[in-house]
Amino acid sequence: MRMKLTMALAGLGLMTLAGAPLLAHHAFGGEFDPNKPVLLKGKVVKIEWVNPHAWIHLETPKPDGEKPCEFTPNAKCEEWMVEGGTPNTLLRRGITRDSLAAGTELVIDGYQARDHSQLRANGRNVTYPDGRKLFLGSSGTGAPTDGADPAEAGRGRGRGRGGL
């Protein structure tokens, strides 16, 4: 019996572990093509801080790119749009559209939209060039902290179940 409950608890933990990143607003499988994996290295042009998903516009250098790069001198770029999550949760942590400065260098892996004429991909994993996750820790570009540390000034109030 002891074993059974222990296993149930461990199982619940695993279920919680596996569940989190798989939830989403819509059918990602219908939007993106598993046969078109992409690794994008470029600089932020702008971010659309909108629902149901924020979109990061990223310019990536390409010799026959359609336009001159904004942030890489004497080079041509193409512009990708990368899908993120809802901005509301990040707004509550003090992160705004201004937190991701234009020109910030990012590395993004994901899958391209099924309509390959569109340079759009899901932001399966969005990091700074050294691998740190976006919006977590200091980016060196003025991005604030994520509020996870209660000691951080002003933000980081308890989320989830308080007031009991």
Place this chain on the structure above:
Amino acid sequence: MRNRFLALAGALVIAAASASLGSAQAGQTRPAAKPAPAPSKAIPRTADGHPDLTGVYDLATLTPVERPNGLPAVLTDAEAAKLEKQAADRRELLSRPSKADRDAPPLGGDGSIGAAGNVGGYNNFWLDPGSSYVQIDGQKRTSLVIDPPDGRVPQMTAAARQRMLANRNARPTSDAGENGNDPGFEGNGAYDDPERRGLNERCLLGFGSTSGPPVLPNYFYNNLHQIVQTPDTVMILTEMVHDARIVRMNAQHLPKTVRKWMGDSVGRWDGDTLVIDTTNFSEKTRFRGSSADLHVVERISRIDARTLRYRFTIDDPDTWTAPWSGEYTWPTTDDHIYEYACHEGNYALANILKGARLKESNDAAKKTKQEKF
């Protein structure tokens, strides 16, 4: 193997589990069904003397709607702490840096399931799924469902199962033959037109049952709700996807011919408890496969100045073999609720439909080519 497993689970849980077994009995313990608390002067009240339910509440929680198999109804503090730490550790793990020189994800998909559809979703830093278990009357609960006492939604009736099957058959299904290399794809027809997509994907109504009734957490993000209260009307706003349900106080239900997506809600005060009765649902929203004759009764009361108790009872004899009930707390949050404005940036739906058009034309071209040769 056993030792390894025990090590994984940790001595803390084992001690806690042993301590709790007296009351656990494989999940059959009914949470104490105490009556609503006696009127308290400590709670805020409106000018007409009723409890003031006005506020913004964050419903995010780790407690699932149904109790996972094998868990007791109530966790000890140590068991809850263990599971809450596991959730926190998971978040910490997902926050760690990735390899700087990583490659693109695997060709053919990353194997992710559910809505992430074999291409992954997005980073965990976007999510806010809740970090602790519901605690009511000092009990840390493992399910929102309290009746039946096993914490599970009752069986569906045979008629409801047939109805579900018919609905499923009317909708596109996965076609393994054609999409065997693409497990994230829902199959032919699923993406043909916007009206075949879910209400949430079309920004029409919230996720699962966030808007309700019954109002349930979505377990991933934007679980904020706002109550605005006047003597004649109570409004419950759901942040995602910005649904406002109007409860008419001391009113009669609309004629049965009038059907609404969130049903027709009328309210009354039963002492210090707001009782909301909702009927007149449409076929557009089928709560867990319910019929349009679904009847939901919600009872909202104040536990203290910062916490509401939310109870709901579901009755739909066409769908479930017995009525069932659940409850959880709505803790006040000092965070802001934001307009969700779902249509503003819903590129996803267009991308999905464009992808389907492209597949359609590619398939047609392939067919023409095959016919030629």
